[in-house]
Amino acid sequence: MLPTVAIVGRPNVGKSTLFNRLVGKKLALVDDQPGVTRDRREGQASLLGVDFTIIDTAGYEDEDPQTLPGRMRMQTQAAVENADVALFVVDARAGITPLDEEIARWLREGDAPVVLMANKAEGRAGDDGVMEAFSLGLGDPVPFSAEHGQGLADLFQALLPYI
Ligand code: GDP
C-alpha cells in the first residue's frame, strides 16, 4: 500500500490546484469561485519518482459560517486520521487567518505529522504571508506555488521522511 498524504486547509488556499499538479490529471475541480470542490478525492501522485496516495479535502465554502469550523474539523480529522502525513496549506498572499490558526490547533492536537505549505508564494506578494506562517507553531513553512509549480523540490524534501 502506498503512503498517504492528506491535503488540508481552509477554503480557497489552493488545495485542489496542488492536488491536480501532483496527480497530473484534472481529478479535482478547481474554480475561481470558492465552493467548487464537493467531495474528498483521492489520486495517485508522484513527486520526483516517489509514488503516494493523495487526498484532497473539500471546503464547505458556502456553508453557514457559524457551522463551518465544526464541519471542517470533522472533515480534517477524518482525512488526517489514516494519513501518514497532513499537508497543511495556507495562502501566503492572504496571510494567516483565524481559521488557519484553528486548523493548526487541531493538527497540533492530532497524531499525524504535519508539513506546512505556504501556497501562492510566487513573486514577492507572498513574502509576508510566508513569514506569518512560522507563527502557526508547525515548523518551517514550505514556500510553494501550486499554480506555477514552484517549490516542488522543497516540498519533496519536507514530505520525504513520511512517504
Ligand atoms: P481550494 O479551495 O483550497 O481547493 O483552492 P483551489 O485549488 O480551488 O484554488 C483557489 C484559487 O486559488 C483558484 O483561483 C486558484 O487558481 C488559485 N490558486 C491556487 N494556487 C495558486 C498559486 O500558487 N498562486 C496563485 N496566485 N493562485 C493560486
Ligand code: MG
Ligand atoms: Mg478544492
